[in-house]
Amino acid sequence: MKFLKTLFVLIFFTSFAYADKNMKIGSKGKESEVSRVIKVVMYDNYYEPNQFQFKSGETIKFQVENAGMLVHEFNIANKMMHMKHQPEMQKMAENGILLAFSIDKEKMKKMAKMDKSMGHSHSNSVLLEPKQKGEIIWKFDNAVNIEIACNVPGHYQAGMIAKANVD
Numbered sequence: 796m797k798f799l800k801t802l803f804v805l806i807f808f809t810s811f812a813y814a815d816k817n818m819k820i821g822s823k824g825k826e827s828e829v830s831r832v833i834k835v836v837m838y839d840n841y842y843e844p845n846q847f848q849f850k851s852g853e854t855i856k857f858q859v860e861n862a863g864m865l866v867h868e869f870n871i872a873n874k875m876m877h878m879k880h881q882p883e884m885q886k887m888a889e890n891g892i893l894l895a896f897s898i899d900k901e902k903m904k905k906m907a908k909m910d911k912s913m914g915h916s917h918s919n920s921v922l923l924e925p926k927q928k929g930e931i932i933w934k935f936d937n938a939v940n941i942e943i944a945c946n947v948p949g950h951y952q953a954g955m956i957a958k959a960n961v962d
């Protein structure tokens with residue numbers, strides 16, 4: 796029985812490690828390579844549009860606006876990455892950095908010095924307060940199973956996920 800448990804744990808972690816290496820979500824894009832600009836508006840708790848179609852290799856500039864009452868995130872990743880990111884966001888919320896209606900940027904800076912994950916500077920996402928605007932330039936090369944979602948605690952669960960197809 797102990798052996799089986801060990802085996803299970805081994806397989807479980809091996810498969811995660813394997814998936815980690817294969818996170819094909821594309822990469823940070825260059826302004827000079829932008830072929831399309833897409834405006835995205837975030838509401839409580841959904842995106843407009845909530846469905847995207849990308850061509851493999853194309854570089855998109857996303858102009859994101861938060862028109863909701865709550866803080867929202869526009870995060871280009873895949874399901875597994877969102878699952879990994881959510882505890883970080885939860886931690887930011889527990890530390891009073893990520894509030895329902897705002898972000899404590901001062902606290903974020905201070906905390907980020909001790910714990911990098913509290914800085915929330917990822918090239919694949921923007922975290923915006925209500926009425927704020929942000930931008931991401933993303934190149935969809937080698938991108939599969941893309942999911943665009945918001946990882947503010949509870950929002951993913953509430954369905955703040957946009958479908959994305961890359962072909």
Ligand SMILES: [Cu+2]
Nearest residue numbers: 867945947950
């Ligand atoms: Cu949200």
